[in-house]
Amino acid sequence: MLTDWELERYRRQIALFGEEAQERLANARVVIVGAGGLGCPVALYLAAAGIGEVRLVDGDVVDRTNLNRQVLHTDRDIGRAKVESAAGKLRAQNPEITVVATRATLDEENAALLAGGADLLVDATDNFGVRYILNRVALGARVPLIHGAVRGFDGQATMIIPGRTACLECIFPVAPPREDVIPVVGTTPGIIGLVQANEAIKYITGTGDLLTNRLLVWDGRAATMTTLPVERQEDCKACGSGRC
Amino acid sequence: MQVRVRAFARLREAIGGDLTLEVPEGATMSRLLAAVGETSEQAGEALFEESGEIRGYVILMHNGRRVRRAEAGTLTLADGDEVALFPPVAGG
DSSP states (O other): OOOHHHHHHTHHHHHHHOHHHHHHHHTOEEEEEOOSTTHHHHHHHHHHHTOSEEEEEOOOBOOGGGTTTOTTOOGGGTTSBHHHHHHHHHHHHOTTSEEEEEOOOOOTTTHHHHHTTOSEEEEOOSSHHHHHHHHHHHHHHTOOEEEEEEEBTEEEEEEEOTTTSOOHHHHOSSOOOOOSSOOBOTHHHHHHHHHHHHHHHHHHHTOSOOOBSEEEEEETTTTEEEEEEOOOOTTOTTTSTTTO | OEEEEEEOHHHHHHHOSOEEEEOOTTOBHHHHHHHHHTTOHHHHHHHBOTTSOBOTTOEEEETTEEEOGGGTTTOBOOTTOEEEEEOOOOBO
């Protein structure tokens, strides 16, 4: 049962999808891997929407060069752990939810533990090495994963439901090359992060058509958003026949 | 015959937008990719390795269907076809 406080706070979205859906949001645990350009808007909007437990995982500290896009961090947070900086803002935004900050870099050893108990995983990482690990954890635990990535004015997003949709390695069997410094304008992760948060809310509340088997591609220079069809690959090394 | 090319991300920057290319009847996907790469130095770099191989991470689509790199040499195109080329991004 929602409290009077919750009924008031979430009135505008309860009007959209009902009290039961709001209760589902309140009971959901979402693990966001990365508290940077994508992770900040994802976490902020999921906290605002009343996700019961938001877990942030990131091993980095705030750097001045982060501040053009990592909008939960401020000048005063430089040198602080990103997860601590972000968690403080999220708790201020919504004191009724649980925010768990885990300062760690996701790797093959800790991935299953860090993602454990999640209803939903959000890929807000900045490299494909970690993304592939997260994808396999999602497949193994059969927990949906919402992928997002950005560069410059360009971004992409898709939703992966293990066993039902193309997984990350079906779509991207070969990782794009690593760059030491990835140029990016803050609005790009803002837009893609909000697409990811929107998918999370839709998935949990059972609203609308999910971004499954479609890769959303945002071109900020042209101001166009397109979706490209993607499909499961039988020979996928992560989820191909018999593996998932 | 004419084939429409939709380019995304860095490739779109390199080409400047979508393209309609004139290619010989019966041209393969590989032939078309070579023609796209020849439009500018940046387009060539965005699509091809130094070895001349198509970059493995570039997503190739033909009329809305994913094309594997290995198929590019044998997949023949028809007048009015649409090819989409998407080099994914990786930052966060």
